[in-house]
Structures are given as C-alpha cells and as structure tokens.
Amino acid sequence: MNFSFDSLGVVLGFDMIGTIAMGLISLFIGKKLKEKLTFLDRFGIPAAVIGGILFAVVHLLVRVIHIGSISYDTTLQTPFMVVFFTTIGLGSSIAGLKKGGKLLIVFWILSGIMTLMQTVIGVSLAKVTGINPLLGVMAGSVSMSGGHGSAGAFGQTIEELGVTGGLTVALSAATFGLIAGGLLGSPLAVHLIKKFNLKPKDIVNKEEVQKKDNTEKKEITLTSMMSHVSMLSIVMTIGIALSTLLKSKLGIALPSYVGAMFTAIIFNNLNIKFKWLDLDRNLINIIGETSLNIFLSMALISLKLWELAALAIPLLIILFSQVLFMWVYTRFIVFKAMGGDYDAAVMVSGMCGSGLGATTNAMINMGEISGKYGYTVNPYLIVPLTGAFLIDIFQMPVILTAINMFK
Structure with a gap:
C-alpha cells in the first residue's frame, strides 16, 4: 500500500x-x-x-x-477468472444432456434465441441512444443471461479494446438484472398458474428435486489438492494457448477464459469415457467458487461508478427494454413452447431468473412457486442444467460475433 x-x-x-x-x-x-x-x-x-x-x-x-x-x-x-470458468467447463457432460430429453432440447434452443435477442436489443438501442454499440453488447446477454461472471470477463475485454466504462456498465447491468429477474419471475408464474388454473402432476417431495451430490465426499489432502491444481493448470494452459492462437491467426477478440472453458469441456467428457483421472467434484466446486468470489470482489471494488454518469439514461432504456422483452418472450412464447402446463409456468419463472440474473435466481424463483403449489421434477432438471452450462454453447458465439463486429 x-x-x-x-x-x-x-x-x-x-x-x-x-x-x-x-x-x-x-x-x-x-x-x-x-x-x-x-x-x-x-x-x-x-x-x-x-x-x-x-x-x-x-x-x-x-x-x-x-x-x-x-x-x-x-x-x-x-487468472482467478480463468480458473472459475475452467471449473464450469469441468462440470459439463453429454450424459446430462441425454438425461433431459426432448424438453431440455426445446428449453435449450429457446434460451439460445433469448441470448441472441438480448444482444440484438442491447446493440440496437445503444445505436439509437448514441452510445458505443459495444456497451450495448455489455447490457445484453453478457450481463443478463451471462450474470456477473460473464460481465466481469467481457467487460474487461472491451475495456482492453479502448471502450471506457465497459466493465462498469457490464457489472452494473448484471446487478440490475439480478433484481429484475427476482421481481419478474415468480409473479409471472403465479399469474399463469391462476389464469389457466394449472395443477402440478406427479408432485414429489422437496428433497427429491433439490440437487443432490451422489458422489462420496472425499477428504481433501495435499495430494488431491495438488493433483487437481495441476490438472486445472494444464487445461488452462492449453485453453489459453488456443485462445491466443485464434486471436493471432483470425484477428478476433477472444477472452482467454473461453478457450480454457471449452478445453475443460472436452477434457471432462473424454475423462468420463477413458477415466484418466478421478476428479473430486466437491474439490473442483470449492476451487471454482473461491476463484469466482475473489475475481468478482476485485472487479467490483475497482468499479469506476463515475463513468456511468453520461451513460445512465441510455443504459436504463436498454435495461428496462430487456425486462420488457423477457416478460413478453417467456409469457407468450416459452410458456406455450414448453407445453403450457404447470411445469411450463415454473420453468418460465426459472428462465426469468437465469435469463436476467443467474441460475441461483432461477432456483429461488422456482422454489417460491413450488413451495406454494407443489414440487415437480422436470423444472429442476432442465433449468439448472441449461443455465449453468448449456446456454454458453449458444451465448459465446453470439457475444464474440457481436464484439468483433463492433470493435
């Protein structure tokens, strides 16, 4: 100091x-x-x-x-940011996709369309209000469905491209989204349930739908810690090298964590098949959550809020438009596409939560509805799996394309 x-x-x-x-x-x-x-x-x-x-x-x-x-x-x-997104990649598996079935595929596609529209809305309104289109990208799916992790990562990327206030806009928008997702999701689902007199089918106990860790909790030792840190380091090194290569050869803006995350996805699915390494999921989660908290804390304390002064009105126009879009999209399209039944209403509350904030928001919204009307299995299988990982497969190409179009 x-x-x-x-x-x-x-x-x-x-x-x-x-x-x-x-x-x-x-x-x-x-x-x-x-x-x-x-x-x-x-x-x-x-x-x-x-x-x-x-x-x-x-x-x-x-x-x-x-x-x-x-x-x-x-x-x-x-570095802490890259560690976090690498642990996210290690949590993916093809088996999880198969388990969700047709409904998961439909919800996944709908989530992909949502991320595209969030970016289109952000960029379009940024141009209308006269601010840098890249700030519109930050107030789009980067911060809405991406949450604070994605906002911190891509905000840093566009600041490196010379856009003042990129990180502040992204993180501020993500915070707005968290609150908006909580305010919108549960009331909208209650409205749908009452309007169409929806009843849950195959009600289960709360414990049956909560995420369970069926793997045995292992003792964390120096050896296990070092082996997992070594694995993460190797995966990150390969992933960062991949990102660097693509940036240099193709001339595209590609954050280092993107290559690391997708390298981790490939490694995890190959490891599941060939069993190279006995991964301790609990330890990976601990490392990931620790890295996320340190990364976010550093990003947020260093926010330059004074940079928002000239952007306040355009940013608010974009963010309230994002909320309006989410209401219309989930109420009239997602609800019907997912079957128009009780489960669909619960998943609407979940999409509002994760689409404007984070998967945690989705779980809180769905828990609020399920606590009143009854717990069913499908929403708790489909929404977390999509929000935690699958949405990135659609979201990353959309965000990267937008950034490279307007950089």
Whole structure:
C-alpha cells in the first residue's frame, strides 16, 4: 500500500496482494449484510456484489467530495477468472444432456434465441441512444443471461479494446438484472398458474428435486489438492494457448477464459469415457467458487461508478427494454413452447431468473412457486442444467460475433 497526491487529494494505492485483501474484506462485509438484510438474499444477490458495490460507492463519494481516490492493481483478476470458468467447463457432460430429453432440447434452443435477442436489443438501442454499440453488447446477454461472471470477463475485454466504462456498465447491468429477474419471475408464474388454473402432476417431495451430490465426499489432502491444481493448470494452459492462437491467426477478440472453458469441456467428457483421472467434484466446486468470489470482489471494488454518469439514461432504456422483452418472450412464447402446463409456468419463472440474473435466481424463483403449489421434477432438471452450462454453447458465439463486429 502506498500514498501519493493528485488533483483529487490523497491517492491510496493497493498492489496485487493489497487488492485481493480489500476484495476479501468487501466479500465478508457483503456476507454480513446479506445475513442482516433478508431482501438481499431473496433476490439472490451474491455477497461479493453487495460488498463490492458498497466499496465502489464509498470510492465514488470520496472522489466527489475531493478527499482523494483509490487505485487497485487487478493483475491477478484474470487468472482467478480463468480458473472459475475452467471449473464450469469441468462440470459439463453429454450424459446430462441425454438425461433431459426432448424438453431440455426445446428449453435449450429457446434460451439460445433469448441470448441472441438480448444482444440484438442491447446493440440496437445503444445505436439509437448514441452510445458505443459495444456497451450495448455489455447490457445484453453478457450481463443478463451471462450474470456477473460473464460481465466481469467481457467487460474487461472491451475495456482492453479502448471502450471506457465497459466493465462498469457490464457489472452494473448484471446487478440490475439480478433484481429484475427476482421481481419478474415468480409473479409471472403465479399469474399463469391462476389464469389457466394449472395443477402440478406427479408432485414429489422437496428433497427429491433439490440437487443432490451422489458422489462420496472425499477428504481433501495435499495430494488431491495438488493433483487437481495441476490438472486445472494444464487445461488452462492449453485453453489459453488456443485462445491466443485464434486471436493471432483470425484477428478476433477472444477472452482467454473461453478457450480454457471449452478445453475443460472436452477434457471432462473424454475423462468420463477413458477415466484418466478421478476428479473430486466437491474439490473442483470449492476451487471454482473461491476463484469466482475473489475475481468478482476485485472487479467490483475497482468499479469506476463515475463513468456511468453520461451513460445512465441510455443504459436504463436498454435495461428496462430487456425486462420488457423477457416478460413478453417467456409469457407468450416459452410458456406455450414448453407445453403450457404447470411445469411450463415454473420453468418460465426459472428462465426469468437465469435469463436476467443467474441460475441461483432461477432456483429461488422456482422454489417460491413450488413451495406454494407443489414440487415437480422436470423444472429442476432442465433449468439448472441449461443455465449453468448449456446456454454458453449458444451465448459465446453470439457475444464474440457481436464484439468483433463492433470493435
């Protein structure tokens, strides 16, 4: 940590380690606030987002009243981001796709159309309101169906392309989406259930639809930790090299984590068949969640909220349009395409949650509906599997195409 002076006053600078430390402090403050303020939990807002935005607001106030400013060294943000998305890739399997059957395929395609339209809406309205189309991409599927992880990753990418405010817009839009997805999903599903007098079929116990970890929890040892870190390092090295090669040969903007994630997908499915390595899913999840929290905390505390001043009205127009689209799309298309029955109504609430926020939002929305009317199996099989991984197969090409069209 060091001190200097500029036109705003005292500049408090944090190096790489200091930035991680401040990020983690914000994370635990966020956890405490989430425990105290239950509405934050209701909307599924991550602790890293709560604490990070609080720090960013304090930084904004410090600048506004000319006390000084804060600088962060976010060099380590990208490695943590790549680790997280690599663990996401390791959670994919062809077997899961087969298990979902026809309904999963339909929901998956509908989710793909949703991500395309979110990007089209974002870019179109960015042009209409006179802001950089790449900021419209950030307020599209990057932050809506992509959530904070994708927003942090691609926001950083377009800032590297010279677009000021890209990361701030993306993360702010993702936070808006989390709240909007919670406000829209459950009420819309209740409306559909009452309007069409829908009744659940084959009601099961709550425990039967909750995600279960059927694998034996293994003791985490130095050997198991080192073997998994080694595996992740090798997969990431190959994936990053792939991204770098494609960027250099094709001249496209491709974040390093994209290559790492898809390399992990290929490795995981080959490993399932050939059993090269006994993967500990619990350990992988721990590594992934830890990396995500550190990555998000670092990204959010370093938000430059003052960059939103000139973008506030265009951004709000885009975001409210995204919510309107989601209401129309899920109410009149997704509901009917998924069968127009009780399960379809529950999945509508799930798509609103994951399509505007995150898979966690989807689960909260569906739990709210199922708690009132009854739990059924299909929504809890189809929505999480699509939101957690399958949607990326559609989403990544859409986002990358849009970024490279307007860079």
